[in-house]
Every structure is written in C-alpha cells, then in structure tokens.
Amino acid sequence: MQLVLPLIDEHKPKCYLCHELFEDMDSLKKHQESKHKEFFDKYEKTDPEI
Secondary structure, eight states: OOOOOOOTTTTSOBOTTTOOBOSSHHHHHHHHHHHSHHHHHHHHHSOTTO
8 A cells, every 4th residue: 555645835935944835935034034044153153275
C-alpha cells in the first residue's frame, strides 16, 4: 500500500526549518524573524568567506 499526498498547497511558501506553510512570502518572513530569530542571527554573524 502506498500513501499519496495531495498537491493542493504546493504553491504556498514553506518554512524550511519547521515545514509550516504560509499564504505568502511576507507571512513566511515574519514567521522566520520571530520564531527562528536565533537561527538567522547565528548565521548572519558568521563570515561565509572565512
């Protein structure tokens, strides 16, 4: 038996950290800035060229 999931929401943006779906990119950005702030702060401080 194989489970097939519907692709109804495939066009909606998804947070790659918690996999939550959002209606638009603005909602996703606000979510990431509030719920995952420490994650993004950590990687903003590191210099990718080092």
